[in-house]
Ligand SMILES: Nc1ncnc2c1ncn2[C@@H]1O[C@H](COP(=O)(O)OP(=O)(O)OP(=O)(O)O)[C@@H](O)[C@H]1O
């Protein structure tokens with residue numbers, strides 16, 4: 648049996664990101680392995696625990712699980728924990744790697760009984776594969792089409808029972824029939840500062856780095872509610888402490904975060920670019936997503952799934968049917984005066 652906790656199985660498809668191998672290895676090293684080690688999301692943890700316990704008591708494979716939420720909140724980590732906690736092997740794939748029904752058929756037919764199949768970015772799977780997945784999830788069976796035209800026949804193929812864990816940053820893009828076939832959907836929320844401080848305390852301990860509580864809290868409050876960002880900022884603070892000496896205290900935190908353009912409330916360069924564009928070029932909005940994306944030189948999908956959820960959550964941006972609007976808080980944060988004569992935006 649394969650080790651369910653392995654971090655880089657051969658078929659793990661990692662989406663291209665600007666992160667280096669070292670960053671990915673660092674991320675892997677800090678991943679909690681058990682539900683008890685997983686910080687925050689107490690509701691989701693309780694729900695998952697019950698689902699796994701019930702399956703274990705009945706000696707059956709756990710129901711399919713959908714993990715939804717912005718990047719870096721712990722979806723991949725939870726998928727690994729599900730396999731680890733239920734002592735099952737884990738197979739990792741991703742939507743972009745499944746571009747034909749045949750890709751999925753090959754994957755499904757090679758699963759061993761009880762295996763956990765993780766499909767990251769499941770909203771990016773090919774439509775033909777999605778349809779095959781419906782039957783596979785429901786009946787552990789697929790129909791394989793052989794031949795073309797009038798002579799085409801479908802051959803049913805029984806599969807080993809498995810648990811599908813899907814992850815998505817865009818649950819709205821999943822077709823309803825697919826969404827409905829998951830026994831449980833976990834919507835991951837942004838973390839509060841106290842939870843992120845705990846994530847950082849754990850990471851600092853694993854890195855044997857002495858970071859005082861006030862410095863941890865400062866990093867936490869500038870991490871956009873996201874454990875991945877908290878860990879990454881900690882790494883920059885550690886770099887700073889190593890190079891400059893003087894420890895990883897408040898001073899190192901301030902200096903390192905300033906160097907990397909993390910502003911006092913944790914907004915990064917792209918967050919600020921989006922807000923500045925709406926405020927200065929579009930008079931506060933409303934502006935359509937695509938226009939906004941082109942103006943800041945980013946993909947619309949990145950703006951929508953990476954930038955906006957946090958700006959909405961902290962009340963700096965609203966999404967209206969006519970487009971995105973910067974709120975009063977955003978103007979204030981950027982230090983730009985709003986035109987006050989009969990302003991259209993007074994009530995946002
Ligand atoms: N609840 C948590 N407690 C402790 N660490 C966490 C938690 N959630 C995430 N992390 C840390 O944050 C990092 C990113 O988490 P993960 O890769 O699971 O995010 P993700 O939701 O899969 O992101 P993406 O959508 O980009 O794939 C992990 O390396 C892990 O160390």
Ligand SMILES: [Mg+2]
Nearest residue numbers: 722723724767
């Ligand atoms: Mg992930």
